[in-house]
Amino acid sequence: MNILVFAEQIDGSFKKSAFEAVSYASQIAQAHNGTVTAVVPGNVADDKLAELAKFGANKIVSIKHDNLNGFNAETYAKVICNTATAEGSSIVVISNTYSGKSVAPRVAARLKAGIASGVISMPNTSAGFVVRRGVFSGKAFADVNLTTTVKVLAITPNTFNTLENAQAVNIVNAEAGLADADFTTKSVEINRVTGKIPLTEAEIVISGGRGLKGPENWHLVEDLANALGAATACSKPVSDMHWRPHSEHVGQTGITIKPNLYIAIGISGAIQHLAGVSSSKVIVAINKDAEAPFFKAADYGIVGDAFEIMPKIIEAAKAFKAN
């Protein structure tokens, strides 16, 4: 059995999510006596490609092509599927990042494969091929049986550990087999936020709600985030009122996150908000209303005025960091 992993490069390097995907595939391979092939569209240097072998890739298929350096769902799907066919892969593993979410269904349709996205478990093959995924925006889990010969698994980033399982480095260059006309979208401009931790990758998230009374008070969120090396987030009303950008909105209709630590300041904990954060390992709620629903979902709580509480926590966090 061969398992194919799409390892996404960004500017010629891999992010942690790519190593997580290779590690995940490698664990399936070990359980089923299979091999792992990683496919990398775009130009990546050999020493970078070799990093994938460290996490268990037996073979690395590098598809160098200038036009593949930027992500394009259609052409990426084509080269991933061509590789899957050439390798005889029965499982395709893709990290469910924004790019992964775009390409995984296209791969599934091309391969006529059943697809599960947002996967949070290893496959259980005792009865069929069952994986667990989050549904109802974090309010529940579903166990999904994929009934096709070829299967596509889009795994949730930040869920599976990267596991070293070094293999001999075996890099193979393959032709993209694409014509200019295949590149149907054209990138005009890319703006990546630099110097800030992306919300979906953050291990600690500090989040503010209406209880903070206005955008001018966000230093309370940011100071704690800086002290703890955390990302910042907000509730829906806060982004609706444009106190903070919508990209910070976590919850059912915003981003679903699962950091190790989520600290909610002045957020009541409406069911829609909890849906987006309830998979966090540890939740701290700070709210002046002792009846706020967040206290039912939190591990730790402080009932009181955020403007009185936050300076004490920030001070303690700075002292902690200094040690």
Next chain:
Amino acid sequence: MKILVCVSNVPDTTTKVTFTENNTQFNTAGVQFIINPYDELSLTRGLELTEKLGGTVTTITVGLADTEASIRKALAIGATDAVRINAVPTDAYFVAEQIAAYAKAENFDLIFTGRESIDYNGGQVCGLLAEMLGLPSVNVITSIEIDGTTATMERDIDGGREKLTANLPLVVSAQKELTEPRIPNMRGIMAARTKPLKVVEPVASELTSAAVGFELPAPKGSVKLISVEEAGSLISILHNEAKII
């Protein structure tokens, strides 16, 4: 400009999720269903584009007759007409196959889906549908403008945003920020009653996946309260007790 908007009928965001039949079925008792919020954004943006450029906005829903309240609402918001594929939407693959079968003969210029449905959160229909129709796809767009046959869009990417162009026909998925949802007015509600709602029987499709069971997250233990005076101790508790920092 001929636009198709895929509309999913989903439980209201305030729904308390429970299951029946030994945790194999979502319990719809007492649940209010709504248009998937991302699909509502798609619909509104579709209407804004046709108001500027001329054309029609058709909605398509895969579902049984009980989805018609949401479909009528889409018509009240302003859709020209609606199509309902008369089948239970078993999974995204099935839904995409049904929509593709209908869309193939219709030559839409632009097809909108939502970023994901807020019930099953697969986010798959955009890509599946585009691949089945042999069209380009752009996910999670936060803006779209059309000039002739070229669409200029912005989309969320990991850690940032990209501006890009693509030629029509095209399949896109709507992200929050695309526009503000429109609320139907009385005239729209009256007009919706007589707008065409075509019911189409599903095409044959092979099963690719099946949900075999559901589970609710384990309930949290009770919260440990820290007093305001001792608020600073939170950091040492997180370090020593929770071992999380």
